[in-house]
Amino acid sequence: MTPRFRIVVAASFLTVSGVAEAQQRPAAPAPAPAAPAQPAPGAGLPRQLGAYDGWIAVEAGAGATRVCYLVGRPTKSESKPANARRGEITLTVAHYPGANRTNEVTWVAGYPLRDNGPMEIEVGRVKVPLSNLNQPNSEKAWTRDEVGNRQAIDAMRQAQSGNALVRGISGRGTETTDHFALAGFARGLADIDKACNVRR
Numbered sequence: 001m002t003p004r005f006r007i008v009v010a011a012s013f014l015t016v017s018g019v020a021e022a023q024q025r026p027a028a029p030a031p032a033p034a035a036p037a038q039p040a041p042g043a044g045l046p047r048q049l050g051a052y053d054g055w056i057a058v059e060a061g062a063g064a065t066r067v068c069y070l071v072g073r074p075t076k077s078e079s080k081p082a083n084a085r086r087g088e089i090t091l092t093v094a095h096y097p098g099a100n101r102t103n104e105v106t107w108v109a110g111y112p113l114r115d116n117g118p119m120e121i122e123v124g125r126v127k128v129p130l131s132n133l134n135q136p137n138s139e140k141a142w143t144r145d146e147v148g149n150r151q152a153i154d155a156m157r158q159a160q161s162g163n164a165l166v167r168g169i170s171g172r173g174t175e176t177t178d179h180f181a182l183a184g185f186a187r188g189l190a191d192i193d194k195a196c197n198v199r200r
Contacts, residue, residue, distance in 0.1 A: 049188075054075060054184060055072040055188040058070075063098060067196075068097075069095070069192060070092065072181075072188075073090055073091075074091075076178075077179070078178075079175065080176075086109070089109065091108075091164065092105070095198050102196070105121070105143045105152050105153065106140055106142055109176065111170045111171075111176075113140075113170060113171065114168075114173070115136060116131070119131065119167060122165040122166075123162075124155065128143055128155075131143075157200075160186075162182055166180065
C-alpha cells in the first residue's frame with residue numbers, strides 16, 4: 001500500500017458523513033433509507049480495523065449512523081487512449097446496519113462516467129454489470145441490485161489471489177480497466193462483517 005493511499009484513506013476518517021456520502025447509492029425507483037446522519041461530536045469516531053495488501057477496513061459511527069467499509073485502490077490502471085487523467089480510484093464494500101443495507105459495492109472511477117455506458121466487475125469467469133443509475137456526470141457506479149452485490153463480493157472473497165478487473169467508459173469515450181489485487185480482500189471483508197454483525 002502506498003503512503004499516498006494511506007493519506008487518502010486517513011483523510012476520509014475525518015467525518016462519518018463524508019464516508020456515507022462517498023459510498024451512498026443514489027435513490028432507486030423504490031424508496032431507499034436515507035444515508036446515516038453525522039453522529040454527535042466524539043461519538044463513534046472512525047477506527048481502522050486492519051490493512052491487508054491494498055485494502056483498508058474501517059468502522060465508523062454508532063447506532064443508526066454506524067457504517068463498516070472496506071476500501072481498496074487499484075494496483076494497475078489502463079486506459080484507451082493511454083495516459084488518461086483521472087482522480088482517485090477506489091472499490092468499496094460497505095455495510096449500513098442502521099439502515100438495513102449491507103454488501104453495497106461502489107466503484108469510484110476518477111472521471112465522469114458515460115450514462116448507462118458499459119461497466120462491469122470481472123473476477124475469473126464471473127462478470128457482474130455496474131451502473132451509474134442514471135446519475136449525470138457521476139464518477140461512481142454500483143452493482144445493480146443485491147444479487148449483483150453478492151455475486152461480486154462472493155467472487156472476490158473466494159479468489160485467494162489474482163485481481164478483480166473493473167471496466168468502464170468515460171463521458172468522453174475513454175475506456176478504462178482497473179486491477180484490484182484480491183490477496184487481502186477476504187481478510188478485510190471478515191473484519192467489516194464482524195464489526196457490523198453481517199453473516200455469510
